[in-house]
Amino acid sequence: MTTVLTASGMALVVMVFAATLMLTDGLKKTLVETGSPDNVVVIRKGAQTEVQSGVERLQANLVESLPGIAIGSEGNRLLSKELVVLINLPKRGSNKPSNVVIRGVSSISLALRPQVRLVEGRMPQPGSSEIMTGSGIARRFQGTGIGEHLRFGMRDWTVVGIFDGGTTGFNSEVWGDVDQLMQAFRRPVYSSMLFRLADSNNFEKLKVQIESDPRLTLEAKREPRYYLDQSEAMSKFLNILGMTLTIIFSLGAIIGAMITMYASVANRVAEIGTLRALGFQRSSILAAFLSEALILGLIGGLAGLFFASFLQLLTISTMNWQSFSELSFSFSLTITTALQSIAFSMVMGLAGGLIPALRAGRISIVDALRES
Amino acid sequence: MAAGSEIVIIKNVTKSYRRGNQIVPVLEDISFTIQSGEFIALMGPSGSGKSTLLNLIAGIDKVDSGSIIIGGCEITTLSETELARWRAVNVGFVFQFYNLIPVLTAYENVELPLLLTRLSRRERRDHVEAALEMVNLADRMDHRPSQLSGGQQQRVAIARAIVTDPAILVADEPTGDLDRVSAGEILSLMDHLVQDFDKTIIMVTHDPRAAEKAHIIRHLEKGLLTDR
């Protein structure tokens, strides 16, 4: 019984440990996949997110004319000028409002983002009041399914398509024609530009060109880097929190393991004495108890990992403090995390069982036999 | 209780234990009586049921059938609560391994049964000190069991057993864990209690020297009394 209790304690701690790692991995996955390294995001200098940024039409045209931007199959430049704003939408079922990203896109936007695919309906017609929504939004927010309507900017907008962005941030966005949206929101400036590099190695050169031009107050980043920076604060916070908790919890579990191991030693003093009298060395006794502690840790770790793996079924959506937009991610279990968790658990068992095992090794034969 | 009267009456008592799926009979339809003021030794091979019989007399186990009347009270019909209350006042139990509470001093161990009565602190003190005097351990009353020898611990146990002045004392292998000298002291003490204080003592033992000290020896074999 006590073994079960101790192992359960350790299992719980391993769950928290694994959950933390899985969370950071899941977060990273969402962010990193949200972006292709050949793409470059251009926003206003000093703005940390597209929402805070503003790019004047003039500046946008200047950037568009730069050499180094990839040319598409139809001879057009693979560059998209986009608008990004937030609107407050109520969730289905709970009516609780949350901020949702609306992105004004051009015909090239989809091409620039290979992770995004249209799965239902069709693309909005340019020049119309039509929009399409990411599957993460369509499910959870009112009025965002196919055929449904949203109202903003004094107009009604019809959802004509749903796209799937996988685990990327785009999955939580609503897309519409950039010119229509700029009109509706009365925004005379773009938020950002996204373009594909003709030659990926040319990034640095192009970056310097954009950032040192006195007519442009812009900065350029590779797309994955842009998204990574956006959630730096959040990941750091979650990471620190998770690790602190794990340390605290593991102290509790180690104490539990210690108590169990001490009792285990105390209960088997006679056994130890007999074994020693028969000729077993102190070191074998020590090894025996250490192995027991390790196995305890192993069992606890496997159990904890097993339950932690169910977390993968959960999706967390929260607001990113930096960008004020929805951030949706799930727990991701990797082999590395699994191995680290098992190792962690065994170390916990070891830490708990070390001192009792040392004590077991040090018991003198005479004392041991007398106690029985 | 007048000497010579029947203080323990055992009538048609049967008791068996369940071991796993099997039911093992221990005592089968056993009947006998014990006179007040007697010092009886119950002997027999292991498994003969002597400890079981002792437990039934002391009221710490229940019969399957039959009746036991002690001092005029039919304990077999008492509820658990009533039995506990009856035990506290009417029986003293002495164990082979003393069974003293390690965190309590000798004084506090002896005081234990009195805590279940309505006696005041001062009254309790009088009883405890008297009991410890009787067993010659008044000077060690503040010692914990770990600070006492085997013989001394058993004497504290006896003091505890007599502190409520019960009519009968029940002892299960009281000398089993003692060396010859201490064992002798304990047995003399028990004899003293019977001769000078009219106690009735029922002792289970397999030590022939202990049995010698008793007045009557009864043998139990396979749950049945044989008289040798």
Add this chain to the structure above:
Amino acid sequence: MFMLKYILRNAFRHKLRALLTVTGVAIAILAFGLLRTLVGLWYLGVESSSSTRLVSRNAISLVFSLPISYKERIRQIPGVTKAGAMNWFGGIYISEKNFFPNFAIEPQAFLDLYPEFLLSPEEQKGFLLDRQGAVVGQKLANTHGWKLGDRVILKGTIFPGQWEFVIRGIYRGAQRSTDETQFFFNWDYLNESLRRTIPRRADQAGIYIVGVANPEKAAEVAQAIDASFKNSLAETMTETEKAFQLSFVAMTEAIMIAIKIVSYVVIVIIMVVAANTMAMTARERISEYATMKTLGFQWHHIAAAVFGESLFIAIFGGIVGIVGTFPAALFIEKELSQFFPTFQVTTTTTVLQLSAAILVGATASIFPTWRAATIRIAVGLRRIG
């Protein structure tokens, strides 16, 4: 009383085990307390909301602003005492690590609508008169060593450029929970600068802070305000300050829920450890309990002994944990002030911590207590520890 003496002596019978268990409980209760305080922080804004203030924002989202012309119209709504424009500035002081909230706000409105920020008459006058004036909270000033008259430069993110301010007031909070890490400066300074550099962004209020005369009528006034701007270019969404703060909390709800769950898991873990200890302890003492039953003690005496011992150890550990929570919170407040501007342990938290300790002690001993209390004497005596 005997039982107390018995419990106490038994609790420390096995010193090492008792020490380990107490330490475990202490750590768990400490962690629980810190986590609860963390959750409480989230709601700090909500807690310090005033029932006489409303927040009016663009109905589309916070990202859109409202014309400054709305101010007069809002003032005219019956039930409104004052209204002032406020913009989230989002400026950075030297590096992003030094994050603190900074706002542009109309000075008179600020002084009228936020009575909980205590300033001397000279400081108030200074703020009103100096275009570049700024009022900062005491805690913030202490963190960066700012004094009255100091020049502070913020790097704009939403409004680009280097912005220079002069500290004209350092406010203290009227209550302990009042946020003293905020930075307020003159709205007109921002607006005039915008009129010169980016005119199309000028004359825009991020939100309006609206004061109401009667808190009971807050909902009505809010609706009246929204009704008057319905079907205009910028529709408003007005709610009480509390509701406004709550909406922020709601958006990061998932994290909060996770932390709350984790705080309960801590308790469960230590419950398991404590149960382990009690199970072992009770098992070792079965023959002792049987002996006491022989002497005439009954099941409730034994139950009290086991239960009492478990409670004692748990509460003892709990108190150690509670006592340790305060220095830990102080440490967090000092060293991690950029993440946690205030880290106060509330009385509620302490009460919850104690309750948790009691719960741990109680549940850990349920099974051992039951086992010890119901042990049959003959069976119990047969066990030798």
